[in-house]
Amino acid sequence: MLSIRGTPVDFGLSLVVVALAASPHSSTLATFASSSSATYNLQRMHKEKSPQETFEELANVCERLGLKNHNWDVYGDFDKDSSQTSFLRKFESEVAQELGTQDAVFMPSGGMAQSIALLIHATTIETSSGSRTNSSSSCGHHCFACHHTSHLLLHEQAAYYHLLGMNAIIVDTLHQAEGISIPPLTFAIVQQVLDDEYKKWSIQPSTLLLELPHREIGGKTTPWNDILQIRKYCTDNNIKLHLDGARLFEATTGYPDQSLQELVQIFDSVYISFYKGLGGMTGAMLLGSEDFCGQARIWLRRFGGNLYTLLPYAVSGWAGYQRQWKLNSVQEKEEKEVNGPLLLSFVQKKEKLVRLVQLLCRRRYIKSSRV
């Protein structure tokens, strides 16, 4: 028996799911039952836990990490580094090392992290190119470009405008849609919009924001060659390239020939989330050069985001990162004992999806352009 609900699911597979029932914000992407009648939920890989269970688990993680003394971080531990007794700074440098960036800053939310990235890039570009004529216009350096389904456009109450005083150049791929399958950002469309529609008015964004995977269109990813071309275009045109990597770890399944570090090093800055695929309570990290992260810490203070302590969120994020990404075999085994065998890794999920879609295609429920 098969049932499918929710938005199109596509980890680089270009699928078109006909008969969509739920809104794009539905928490369920696709649920199906196998012949053994086990139900797989392809989005929610995490067992739902009560606050009490969550806090008990956090206490266990603290014990495992040896956080028994006065290990609280205070106001982001800006004055400490990873060699000192700051769990927060160690966590930041552990993730920076994994992703191959010089530094990382833990923050309460992705909204805050990406606002900070946009602000830093706008000021850096303005200072470095000083004489850009349009910097005080309604766009120019005070604007950024993004796909028309970007989280910043759809779900953040236009914070970029109200908080940052910036405007958005919308790179719309709707007109290229085949049926209901909306394409992700590609080099051709970026170049077309920025060159043909904006350059002639001397309007240029300070940042191009690329979301990988594109959440609202079922997790599609921009092809690798397009990313390389977009990088070159940004360098040539003095535009910073930022990655909205809320689901970066899932995105890696779209680039089987590239390492996580190869993907990350294309960008001037990267944001990742700890409460989505990684399953932490909440929290985000902004990653980039030492200089960029130094500025990010200043902006974090200005935004009031370096809470008196971030420890509960950092510990929870660290545990999710270990469990879901580092796949430490002992922890994975423990997790399976608690949650049962239905917990799927990102890669297992992708395999299940491919099988599901192939099955549905045979039954003509789905039109597929490339499976």
Ligand SMILES: Cc1ncc(COP(=O)(O)O)c(C=O)c1O
């Ligand atoms: C693609 C994307 N970017 C950014 C965010 C913002 O993250 P936060 O809720 O931590 O502000 C989200 C949250 O759902 C998201 O899906």
